[in-house]
Amino acid sequence: MLSGITVTHIAVCLVVLTLLVFAPFVGNAFVSLDDNYLIYANPAVQNFTWSNLVHVFTSYDPQLYIPLTFVSWQINALVFGMNAWAFHVVNLLLHCANVVLVLLILRRLSGSLFIAGFAAALFAIHPIQTEAVLWAASRKDLLSGLFFLLSTHAYLRYREHDWIRKWLLWSIVFFALGLLSKVSVITLPVWLLGIDWLQKRRIDRQMFLEKIPYVILAVIFGMIAVYGKSRVLGSSGSLVNVLLPAKSAVFYLQKFFYPVGLSVIYPYSGQASFLMEFALSIGIILALMVTALIFFRGKNRLITFGIATYFLLLTPSFTTFWKNGFLYFASDRYVYLASIGFFVIVALLLRCLYGILKPTGVHVLSCVIIVLLVPVSWAQSSVWSSTEALYRNVVLFYPDSVMAQTNLGLELQLTGNLKEARERYVRAMELDPHSVHAYFNLASLENKEGHPAEAERLYVAIVDAFGTDQVGTASDVRPFLWLIKRLNDLGRPADAERLFKKLETLAPAQLEEAVKKQNEIDAAN
Incomplete structure (x- = not known):
């Protein structure tokens, strides 16, 4: 006792x-x-x-x-x-x-x-x-x-x-x-x-x-x-x-x-x-x-x-x-x-x-x-x-996790390990061809390494891959609003309009809120 x-x-x-x-x-x-x-x-x-x-x-x-x-x-x-x-x-x-x-x-x-x-x-x-x-x-x-x-x-x-x-x-x-x-x-x-x-x-x-x-x-x-x-x-x-x-x-x-x-x-x-x-x-x-x-x-x-x-x-x-x-x-x-x-x-x-x-x-x-x-x-x-360490642990037990591969790639990119970062992004895209997060990150890496043409190709691929699962909140819309502007700057207004129409159709409420917040930010600046 x-x-x-x-x-x-x-x-x-x-x-x-x-x-x-x-x-x-x-x-x-x-x-x-x-x-x-x-x-x-x-x-x-x-x-x-x-x-x-x-x-x-x-x-x-x-x-x-x-x-x-x-x-x-x-x-x-x-x-x-x-x-x-x-x-x-x-x-x-x-x-x-x-x-x-x-x-x-x-x-x-x-x-x-x-x-x-x-x-x-x-x-x-x-x-x-x-x-x-x-x-x-x-x-x-x-x-x-x-x-x-x-x-x-x-x-x-x-x-x-x-x-x-x-x-x-x-x-x-x-x-x-x-x-x-x-x-x-x-x-x-x-x-x-x-x-x-x-x-x-x-x-x-x-x-x-x-x-x-x-x-x-x-x-x-x-x-x-x-x-x-x-x-x-x-x-x-x-x-x-x-x-x-x-x-x-x-x-x-x-x-x-x-x-x-x-x-x-x-x-x-x-x-x-x-x-x-x-x-x-x-x-x-x-x-x-x-x-x-x-x-x-x-x-x-x-x-x-x-x-x-x-x-x-x-x-x-x-x-x-x-x-x-x-x-x-x-x-x-x-x-x-x-x-x-x-x-x-x-x-x-x-x-x-x-x-x-x-x-x-x-x-x-x-x-x-x-x-x-x-x-x-x-x-x-x-x-x-x-x-x-957190994402390497995920990949160890769940190597087919698209999110883990993408996020590990981003962390490696931020710490300068660009070679492995690229490999992680590519692996994520192989696992899910519609994973726009991996496309965004790889496009950023291509721009950083001086490959603007490859980055532009990835931007268009994002438009093709975009679906309703990518947008849950207004915060999720913001990268796509940036991409619309970027595509227009690159002389691709048709792709920009195509992405905007997808947003209007698949996530109208989130799009409206994101545009409102962006306008508030622009006004404040």
Whole structure:
């Protein structure tokens, strides 16, 4: 047994463990994936002014509504400047706070210090958490997670302290702050109902009435989120929308057990063999989960609660498979909170071994598991040391990723490795002849090397390859507006007009917004 050890002791150990794993990597640089346009190249973050504060509360990022996250970045930049280490340090501190909150919440829900401590330790240092902790742009996942957990903790205090209303009010306030950080915490009201069920609360009118403020907030922010992601929701086919959530849920489970081959990009191939390969495994694993739910339902509610938590907290990510013209089936940061459900199940099953291994043996085994995870997390953390390292890791495991090949080529071009950059662009174009990003980058390289005729040929190829998948937001339109002007300058008005008509037909709303913004920029200059 854990005699003499308190929650405070374990909390301190967990914070030290978390710092041991991730603190060596807070010196990592920014990466060009989202960090650029969200943070270090974003005027709204660089300058903390009243107008910029208003801007972040009245705009998207461009798809997510995350004003409070932007405010945290603004304060970061104001206090420490645009230094990457400072952004990483704040991320790490947020994660440490979340680890302690997970410990406190699970201690109340499970009644077991071992289950709470071991599950919180897995949450703290499992390699799949690396992306959320060490990616500066993933602040939104950590910050929204913090308020989600604070809201839950306040709700539990409300339940435990004679229904003192101030705790319920704080829970609602924290939920609102979480939604302002990232709307992915929208499932909190259902999670709280799950907690009521877990604690065998009597189902009555009061139980549902006190959830009304949560539901109202969820509906409001849900509508804001749908508006911002309206195109994303409709970018992939109905079959993909059904199959990818199941595949991603199974994929994360696989990575929990075997955290090797983690990547910032998990591209969806769309091949028939791909679907057939996972159909059987998805069916088997989901069947096992349903069996577990039925078998344990009357014996241990925590198992059922853990399974439901995993799927419930993962659900908001099922509308985010389509990004920047590419389709992905998973992202490690999306499972940041959902992992709590899985880790609870693992801890509970390990505790079931008390009768076989004795408590001391189980505690030793749990320590061995944690120790084995540390070097794996270190290795994954090193992947985030630079943009080049990040994309080389993607290409290592997913060599057919068009986005990874293109972005790696761009990073190599920026660092002067033009030969390999060209090879990466060519490879991306071979993988997808309609990948206009690779055409743009290769045309830039050709101009830099003094081959204007080849660059002009690539400009025309972009017009031929252009399709609706290349434009999701007004920001995506801007390169094409530049290209229209460039084609006119090169004496190719017919190609310029052809591209403009494609934009008018395939992305009229984005074109209108982009032209409006460009006119505002021109007027300001």
